[in-house]
Amino acid sequence: MKIPAASLGLFLLLGACAAGQAERPVIASTMSAVQLRSIQSRTFDTTDRDQVLRGAIATLQHLGYAVIRVSPEAGSVTAVKKGRLRMTVSVYPRGTVQTVVRANALLPMGAGDTQIDDPLFYRNLFFEPLSQTLALAAMAAPEREDEAPMPAVPPDNPIRPAKVAAAQ
Amino acid sequence: MRIGQPPAEALQIRDFETRHLSGDERVLLAEATQVLQDLGYTITESSGPAGVLAASKHRDATEAGQVVGAIVVGVLFGAANMRWDTDQVIRVTLTTWPSAGAGLIRASTASPDVAMRISFERLIRNNKGEVRFEPLRDPGLQQQFFEKLNQSLAAQEHRL
Numbered sequence: 577m578k579i580p581a582a583s584l585g586l587f588l589l590l591g592a593c594a595a596g597q598a599e600r601p602v603i604a605s606t607m608s609a610v611q612l613r614s615i616q617s618r619t620f621d622t623t624d625r626d627q628v629l630r631g632a633i634a635t636l637q638h639l640g641y642a643v644i645r646v647s648p649e650a651g652s653v654t655a656v657k658k659g660r661l662r663m664t665v666s667v668y669p670r671g672t673v674q675t676v677v678r679a680n681a682l683l684p685m686g687a688g689d690t691q692i693d694d695p696l697f698y699r700n701l702f703f704e705p706l707s708q709t710l711a712l713a714a715m716a717a718p719e720r721e722d723e724a725p726m727p728a729v730p731p732d733n734p735i736r737p738a739k740v741a742a743a744q
Numbered sequence: 745m746r747i748g749q750p751p752a753e754a755l756q757i758r759d760f761e762t763r764h765l766s767g768d769e770r771v772l773l774a775e776a777t778q779v780l781q782d783l784g785y786t787i788t789e790s791s792g793p794a795g796v797l798a799a800s801k802h803r804d805a806t807e808a809g810q811v812v813g814a815i816v817v818g819v820l821f822g823a824a825n826m827r828w829d830t831d832q833v834i835r836v837t838l839t840t841w842p843s844a845g846a847g848l849i850r851a852s853t854a855s856p857d858v859a860m861r862i863s864f865e866r867l868i869r870n871n872k873g874e875v876r877f878e879p880l881r882d883p884g885l886q887q888q889f890f891e892k893l894n895q896s897l898a899a900q901e902h903r904l
Binding site for chain 2: 626629630637640643644653655658660661681683694705
């Protein structure tokens with residue numbers, strides 16, 4: 577069966593979206609890791625990581641995102657809105673009674689994908705709806721930097737080397 | 745950051761995209777997978793523990809009326825202005841959630857065990873190679889899917 581070239585191109589484009597447009601360079605925020613973590617993370621008083629991950633997925637769908645990748649083992653989900661705005665959410669335990677949610681959003685601008693670092697974006701357009709979904713209050717991020725992983729971004733970008741260098 | 749805003753009437757959209765079903769969540773997800781495949785979709789992501797399915801399929805997007813309209817525009821304003829849709833990819837996000845869950849998902853206090861929500865959107869390309877995304881808000885899509893799912897579940901029950 578022959579696949580029309582136009583259809584193949586559209587599928588490849590969709591594939592690029594699904595793969596997170598990894599071929600595009602990521603333009604990292606100029607904020608410090610501590611500032612960025614504070615903006616992108618919230619803590620919830622629950623130990624049920626699966627429930628929080630499901631809540632994040634439900635929230636993304638409610639906000640109009642399409643889920644493209646999910647890994648319950650890693651506690652992460654990636655979703656795309658209108659083929660442009662890409663959000664990766666990771667969920668991980670903090671201590672014995674809390675769960676931390678970190679969201680990282682990228683938006684294509686010019687030749688690259690720009691990391692969104694607007695506090696209101698994360699607060700109003702993700703964490704508040706997530707808090708409603710979970711019926712739990714979203715609290716400030718953990719204080720210690722090593723408790724929060726860096727946001728998931730494609731390899732070979734300006735974010736990772738800095739963090740890796742700091743870790744090494 | 746308008747792109748991040750929730751869609752207008754998000755709660756109404758959630759209501760027509762969601763059904764409450766009885767049964768084991770994994771079984772419902774497996775049947776939903778079968779139904780999506782019956783409808784011609786390719787499964788692109790699947791996670792039982794997270795209650796998620798993602799799927800897509802290609803469709804011709806050419807409509808005679810749109811092409812005729814483009815020709816009229818071309819005659820009036822030049823061929824460079826002629827645009828019509830040529831093909832599209834429809835993308836599905838399906839999620840499940842135990843009905844006893846809290847918050848937005850809990851739309852019913854009735855007995856069913858699992859809430860299932862299915863959303864459709866499409867990526868459309870025109871004859872100029874320009875691409876746009878748009879959500880598909882026709883409740884008929886959900887109606888068709890859930891009818892087929894119910895038939896599939898009934899058939900499975902009959903087999904047992």
